[in-house]
Amino acid sequence: AQSVTQLGSHVSVSEGALVLLRCNYSSSVPPYLFWYVQYPNQGLQLLLKYTSAATLVKGINGFEAEFKKSETSFHLTKPSAHMSDAAEYFCAVSGRDSSYKLIFGSGTRLLVRP
Amino acid sequence: KAGVTQTPRYLIKTRGQQVTLSCSPISGHRSVSWYQQTPGQGLQFLFEYFSETQRNKGNFPGRFSGRQFSNSRSEMNVSTLELGDSALYLCASSLALAGRGEQFFGPGTRLTVL
Secondary structure: OOEEEEEOOEEEEEOOOOEEEEEEEEOOOOOEEEEEEEOOOOOEEEEEEEOOOOOEEEOHHHOEEEEEOOOOEEEEEEOOOOHHHOEEEEEEEEOOOOOOOEEEOOOEEEEEEO | OOOOEEEOOEEEEOOOOOEEEEEEOOOOOOEEEEEEEEOOOEEEEEEEEEOOEEEEEOOOOOOEEEEEOOOOOEEEEEOOOOHHHOEEEEEEEEOOOHHHOOOEEOOOEEEEEO
């Protein structure tokens, strides 16, 4: 069964600093991986997804994530944080069996300091 | 194209009552998933329906049930409400099963149980 772990329930960075949100997954075969973002009082929105094409995936708003099979990781990065990036970020994994059940991590709240 | 809509947006109920929440997916989407979001437990998967069939289920008691209609609209029902059921209930729709591609989330229904 798949599972996903997000390290750090809160991450605080200064505006202009690198953003690094960590996600590790557990799966017997390379899964599909996703990052979603939730802005205050809104539903979730897809940032990017990995489905076995390029290991470096570029998403919206300048975010990208790299799939590292050897480390079972799919960390989310952005070179320079903006105040508008303050939100909660969720990593999710699904298997490639017939159910494609999507499992979300516990979320990381990103705080951006001016 | 209209997004995912959820009704009602806010709901107040008392313990022991039952509640029905509604979700209208994006036109053409066949999958609808439901999630419960609370500050303590984070984002918890309830169930997923695809073409009127429940395809995946989370670890919730039988008080939580759902269904999907032929037009892909979905409802979820919670019977015998408990205080702990107070949460934001999110609905998401997708073209294929949730774990295969992008899910589009609605704004949620905030349920308060008194």
